[in-house]
Amino acid sequence: MASLTSSTSCHSLTMPKVAQFKIGLCQLSVTPDKTTNLSRARNSIEIAAKQGASLVVLPEMWNCPYSEDYFAKLAEDFNDEDGSPSYFMLSEVASCLGITIVGGSMPELKDGRLYNTCCVFGPDGKLKAKHRKLHMFDANIPGDILYKESDTFTAGDNPTIVETDMGRIGIGICHDIRFPELAMLYRTRGANLICYPGAFNMSTGKMLWELEQRARQLYVASCSPSRDSVGSYTIWGHSTLVGPFGEVIATSGHEETIVIAEIDYSALQCRREGLPLENQRRGDIYQFVDIEEQRP
Numbered sequence: 001m002a003s004l005t006s007s008t009s010c011h012s013l014t015m016p017k018v019a020q021f022k023i024g025l026c027q028l029s030v031t032p033d034k035t036t037n038l039s040r041a042r043n044s045i046e047i048a049a050k051q052g053a054s055l056v057v058l059p060e061m062w063n064c065p066y067s068e069d070y071f072a073k074l075a076e077d078f079n080d081e082d083g084s085p086s087y088f089m090l091s092e093v094a095s096c097l098g099i100t101i102v103g104g105s106m107p108e109l110k111d112g113r114l115y116n117t118c119c120v121f122g123p124d125g126k127l128k129a130k131h132r133k134l135h136m137f138d139a140n141i142p143g144d145i146l147y148k149e150s151d152t153f154t155a156g157d158n159p160t161i162v163e164t165d166m167g168r169i170g171i172g173i174c175h176d177i178r179f180p181e182l183a184m185l186y187r188t189r190g191a192n193l194i195c196y197p198g199a200f201n202m203s204t205g206k207m208l209w210e211l212e213q214r215a216r217q218l219y220v221a222s223c224s225p226s227r228d229s230v231g232s233y234t235i236w237g238h239s240t241l242v243g244p245f246g247e248v249i250a251t252s253g254h255e256e257t258i259v260i261a262e263i264d265y266s267a268l269q270c271r272r273e274g275l276p277l278e279n280q281r282r283g284d285i286y287q288f289v290d291i292e293e294q295r296p
């Protein structure tokens with residue numbers, strides 16, 4: 001028997017209080033100057049909220065170029081009020097506007113280590129969850145890309161699923177999207193939506209960015225920096241919202257922009273009833289184990 005690591009049990013889909021709402025994906029141009037990045041991000045979040053978004057997602061590394069030249073320099077210790085302007089800006093703007101923010105990712109400094117971290121804030125401005133990127137983007141594709149994220153960052157150790165007014169949301173950061181097991185874990189734990197702040201590069205972006213999102217069969221939102229962001233790493237862009245049948249609901253090009261789109265969780269219910277993959281899984285042939293359920 002091939003073993004992937006899930007029990008056959010499936011957490012049933014819980015419908016959140018708000019089942020229909022607008023999401024805003026802020027595709028930001030990122031510079032080496034943190035103050036500029038903060039004011040651009042704040043401005044973009046405010047515009048998204050004005051356009052009706054009650055959930056706003058930011059890109060991977062929105063406050064710092066995606067480059068090892070900047071990660072350590074611009075990292076923040078989120079426990080240090082004076083040393084963490086990005087963290088406190090997100091908290092403040094979430095409470096000012098009364099919205100939920102999936103705060104992309106930022107370089108986090110904790111006990112001498114760097115993490116690529118996403119903070120989720122509720123409409124009261126309180127931190128609801130913190131996801132540290134689980135899978136490091138170490139790639140050596142001759143003639144294409146050589147990048148070793150693990151030279152700089154330490155990988156996180158926990159999946160992140162967060163209860164919000166806008167549903168149960170699973171979080172992954174960029175390369176995390178390549179691991180369907182993580183998405184499956186979120187699905188079996190009843191996620192309505194997975195948010196992936198990401199910064200795919202030009203070649204993997206063209207080949208895989210949209211494909212990875214469309215294969216997940218629940219709502220998937222991705223948010224990238226724009227291509228004109230500074231650094232040697234050229235970014236694909238194309239922040240996107242995908243629905244539960246793999247349909248692209250809204251997307252963008254590579255320029256700085258805001259994608260506003262409607263999420264309606266009844267479509268998710270319809271997909272689950274019409275195509276009940278959870279009941280059709282062949283547990284006699286392969287197994288998916290949620291490690292958390294196995295713990296005593």
Ligand SMILES: NC(=O)CC(=O)C(=O)O
Nearest residue numbers: 137174175199200201204
């Ligand atoms: N930032 C990343 O994790 C990049 C990545 O996955 C890619 O394909 O590019």
